[in-house]
Amino acid sequence: MPHTPGPTAAVISRLQSALPHAAVITDPTRLATYDCDGLLHYRVTPAVVVLATDAEQVQLAVRCCSDAGVPFVARGSGTGLSGGALPHADGVLIVMSGFRTIHEVSADDQRAVVDPGVINLQVSQAAAPVGYYYAPDPSSQQICTIGGNVAENSGGAHCLKYGFTANHVLSIDVITPDGEAVTLGQRAPDAPGYDVMGAFVGSEGTLGIATSVTVRLLRRPASVHTLLAGFRSTDEAGAAVSAVIGAGILPAAIEMMDALAIEAAEAAVACNYPAGAGAVLVVELDGPDAEVEHEASQVERLCRDNGAFEIRVAADDAERQAIWRGRKSAFAAVGRISPDYIVQDGVIPRTALSEVLHEMKQLADERGIRVANVFHAGDGNLHPLVLFDETIPGQGELAEELSGAILDLCLSHGGSITGEHGVGFDKAPHMPKMFSADDLDTMQLVRCAFDPGGISNPGKIYPTPRLCGEVPGKRKAAHPLQQTGQADIF
Amino acid sequence: MPHTPGPTAAVISRLQSALPHAAVITDPTRLATYDCDGLLHYRVTPAVVVLATDAEQVQLAVRCCSDAGVPFVARGSGTGLSGGALPHADGVLIVMSGFRTIHEVSADDQRAVVDPGVINLQVSQAAAPVGYYYAPDPSSQQICTIGGNVAENSGGAHCLKYGFTANHVLSIDVITPDGEAVTLGQRAPDAPGYDVMGAFVGSEGTLGIATSVTVRLLRRPASVHTLLAGFRSTDEAGAAVSAVIGAGILPAAIEMMDALAIEAAEAAVACNYPAGAGAVLVVELDGPDAEVEHEASQVERLCRDNGAFEIRVAADDAERQAIWRGRKSAFAAVGRISPDYIVQDGVIPRTALSEVLHEMKQLADERGIRVANVFHAGDGNLHPLVLFDETIPGQGELAEELSGAILDLCLSHGGSITGEHGVGFDKAPHMPKMFSADDLDTMQLVRCAFDPGGISNPGKIYPTPRLCGEVPGKRKAAHPLQQTGQADIF
Known part of the structure; x- marks a missing residue:
């Protein structure tokens, strides 16, 4: 039984007396099931778990923490890959997945109002009968929550064309860390004042907890066109990506997989991708029929011009699913070809794609480690999968080191340490x-x-x-929140 | 000669000794030319003007102010309509319009790096040779600066499809109010950490001064299709707008003008809009040829279905300019039909358009005041022009009161007090x-x-x-920036 410090113990008993019995978990066995998120290699058991089902419960839990100075962490479905929902050992883990009603779906106003625990895909399902959908589509969309998407500013394969979560949220009700309920943003465009909502989206749970999210809905496209192109190398496939974007075509998605990732996907789901391909591209176009037809012929030509030796077009939904199956299974599929792996997430300018892939291969070869690549090629968001075997002494450490070196490589090309998985604890x-x-x-x-x-x-x-008290030294005022007399002269 | 308090006098002499002679203005006659921005009815003469031409000068001026606790205001071209660049009587006005080099225009990376004093339209002009442009197009784009656009999160007729300034800025170098130089955002998508850059865009000069702005460039569309449709009433035109959007078509722009605005435009530029129209729509579609053709026929049909009695399509650039001339001249043109006017700026949900216009007319009729309407119909951003004659006693006040009542009307329909002109001093x-x-x-x-x-x-x-010292009471800690011991337990 872990030691529970005084303030935390006091919070627990306050929570127990104010909330329904079933909503407060302190049993160590049950607590242990919440000790990590999708990033499995860091684990911390929280002191207590609260299963929140409405805004009042969230506010109460946060107030208890605020009054006692005890840390809290919000968690949706726990699918994050950067340890953003890793609990605090002396803190409260507020689990939001039971807080999940869809309150409004309006085609006229093109929006939905949902609780934070609503599953991403359910928003699109609820909007489908009126011809609309919610655009951001992380690979985990069948299980991840809208609240978690807001915290991570989640992306997905179709964010190339449609943007990240931040581009699709109109308004958020928030419980601030001192337990106040405020509304950020508004439902009409371009709210006056600071875009505090914009800063909240992607703040990874460090600015408070969302209790209601109003999202923008998009009309379902009239036509969707999905093609799979096989290339001899990632160089050729990368050149095709640049050619498509350079021609002014903005596909809904352009995904790339390299030979090793294809091998893994074949082993797992027998996706039957072009034999002998050194790389494949999955390109999806959507929009009005006339636009899609016109662009599809251009994309095919640009792929062939850059070396595609086989192009398949999905004739119907079943064939579309088959093409996507290989791509979507890729992360899990590498388990077929390697006992252990790290999913990395970095961003580079699209124009540096070919160079970065070559340098990455060199880094991997130097260490005798394999790296499979599956990524959102259109926006330069790489997902290198670093393969290793933990039973071989030192290989885990070497893989970690390579994974870090890959981030340095991205940075050296003007990129970023994370595209869509967040910073969290890990980065x-x-x-x-x-x-x-x-x-x-x-x-x-x-x-x-x-x-x-x-x-x-x-x-x-x-x-x-x-320490918050340290920073203001840089902001000069001895007591930084004490306004000078000058400010209200006006 | 106004009284200059001690700290301000000290700042002036420090500026004079550190900056080139011509960069520091204290002559009262010259100072008076800076006493307002585009909102002419509030005027304050600054204590001193600094004409900055680089980031070091801005940093120096801000540091002088910060050290002495003296207020500063940044100003671009001074085209703002909410008094956002209204000077402070005891403060420094930092004029940025001479700080205007375009440093980089890259088609490959689809971006430009510009100084804050660069004129909006010049960015598109610089990008035109490589086939690109900068999307946000405020009506003042021939004169307003990128720095001012960042401060106001400026919109424009084409923001319906392409979004506001916030959607087109990748990175900003900023001098913070204590004189520090920081970089917000990054050039690759989806920067980790808080989207502080997002909060900075639209902060109206209250969080610091931009000294370099990296903007996203868009490829110039293959095809542009502009049509003018005449309707008997704003009800009919409003129904056509809803029908177009409801059909899933997202035009680059849908602008509406009512009868009085048309009358003014005819008087000013003889734009020859359809005779007898109670409202006109200007609809612009852009994109690949096939898409534009397809959508244009739909838009024409939807306009006719909703009562359009005349539709004209621009056959070439000259005809396109002619159609836009009436719309773009509208604000200034009302000077032909009224000695004085107020430009109001409010937002309503698009679906409330018809109802709000009727209620607005009723409010105007009750007061015996005319209101002309010119607006971005697609995103519900109204620009009612309240017409009055200052020589008639009491009419100025009545117009102001009506203008405020119009904002209340927008709010009562779930709208906003400003769409794109900002809050500034006025609102x-x-x-x-x-x-x-x-x-x-x-x-x-x-x-x-x-x-x-x-x-x-x-x-x-x-x-x-x-007072900054007052707010933290709400945030509980006696000294809000003093972190508790709890926070670093982890």
Whole structure:
């Protein structure tokens, strides 16, 4: 039985007296099931779990934490890949997956109002009868929650054309870290004042907890065209991607898989991709029939011009599913060809694709480690899968080291340490490679504004959390929130 | 000669000794030319003007202000319509219009890197040779600056399809109110950490001054199709707008003008719009040829189905310009039919268009005042022009009162007090009608994080600026930036 410090024990008993019996979990066996998210190799058991089903319960739990200075972490379905929902050992884990009613689906206003625990795919399912859908489609969309999507600013294969979660959220009701209920954004476009909602989306749980999300719905496209093109090499496939984008065509998705990823997908789901391909592209176009037809012929030509030796077009939904099956199974499929693997997530400018893939292969070869590549080629969002065998002494460490070196490679080409999986706990140490101390301070000043006590998902994003009291030295005023007399002269 | 308080006098002499002679203006006659922006009816002469031409000069000026606790206001071309660049009587006005080099235009990376004083239209002109353009197009695009666009999150007729400034900025170098240089955002998509850049865009000069802006460029569309449709009434035209959007067509622009606005435009530029029209729509479609052709026939049919009695399609660029001339001249043109007018800027859900226009007419009729309507119909962004004659006693006040009542009307339909002109000085008193005290406090906490002294464009956005020291009471900690011991347990 872990030691529970005084303030946390007091919070637990306050939660137990204020919430329904079943909503507060303290049994160690049950607590242990919440000890990690999708990033399995960090594990921390929380002191207590609250299963929240409405905004009042969330507010109450946050108030208890705020009053006692005890940390809390919100968690949706726990599908995150950066340890963003890793619990705090002395803190409260607020589980949102039971807070899941769809309150409104309006075709006229092209929006839906949903609880944070609603599953991503259910929003599109609810909107389908009126001809609409919710665009951001992370690979985990059958299980991940809208609240988690907001926290991570989730992307997906179709974000090339349609943008990330931030582009599809109109308004969020939030419980701030001191337990206040505020509304960020508005349902009409371009709200006045600061775009605080924009900063909240992607803040990975460090600025509070969303309790209601109004999302934009898009009309389902009249036509969808999916093609699979086989190339001899990733160089050829990369050149085809550049040619398509350079021609002014914006496909809904352009996904690339390299030979090793194809091998894994074949082993797992027998997707029957072109034999002997060194790389495949999955290109999906959507829109009005006339536009899709016109662009489809251009895409085919550009693929052939750049070396595609086989092109297959899905004739119907079943064939479309078959093409996507290989791509969507790829992460899990590498389990067929390697006992262990790390899913990396980095971004590079699309124009550096070919160069980065070559340098990555060199880094991998130097270490005697295999890397499979599956990625959103259109926006340069790589997902290298670093394959290793934990039973071979030192290989786990070597894979970790290579995984880090791949991020450095992305950065050296003007890219980023994460595309869509978030910083969370896992990538916090890499932040200073990308941001100057002043840049990070500026972000942390915003955090301190919302959460001076640092109780909302502490230990995430920032490598060395600055004491809030330290930062203002840089902002000059001895007491930074004390306004000078000058300010209200006007 | 106005009284200059001690700290301001000290700042002036420090600026004079550190900057080139011609860069510091103190001559009262020259200072008076900077006493307002595009909102002419508030005027304040600044204590001193600095004409900045590079980031070092901006940083120096801000540092002088920060050290002395003296307010500063940044100004581009001064075309804003909400008094956002209204100077501070005891403060420094930093004029950015001479800080205007275009540093990079890259077709491969689809971006441009520009100084804040670069004129909006010049970005598109610089990108035209490589087939690209910068999408946000405020009506003032021939004169307004990119820095001002960032401050106001500027929109324009084509923002229906392409989004506001916030959707087109990748990265901004900023001098924070304490004189630090930081970079917000990044050039690759989806930067980790908070989207502080997103909060900066539209912060109306209250979080610091942009010194370099990296914008996204879009490929010029293969085809542009512009049509003008005449209707008997705004009801018919409004129904056509809903029908077009409801059909899943997203035009680059849908603009509406009512009878009075048409009358003004005819008087000013003889645009020869359909005779007897109670409303006209200007609809522009752009994209691949096949898409545009397909959608154009649908739009024509939907306009006719909803009562259009005349439809004209621009056969070439000259005819396109002629159609747009009437729309673009509309604001200035009302000077032909009324000695004085107020340009209002409100937003409503598109579905409430017809109802709001009727209620607005009733409010105007009750007061015996005429209102002309010119607006971005596609996204419900109204620009009612309230016409009056200042020489008639009481009519100016009555027009102001009506203008405010129109905002209340927008709010009562779930809309907003501003679409694209900003809050500035003019609309600060309306903010509490739209936001709760907690909502406003949350925004001001962000402001305090950047600008604890409240020296960066004070008196704008917030009706009753809270002392920064007051707000944290709501955030509980006695010293809000003092982190509790709990936070670094992890």
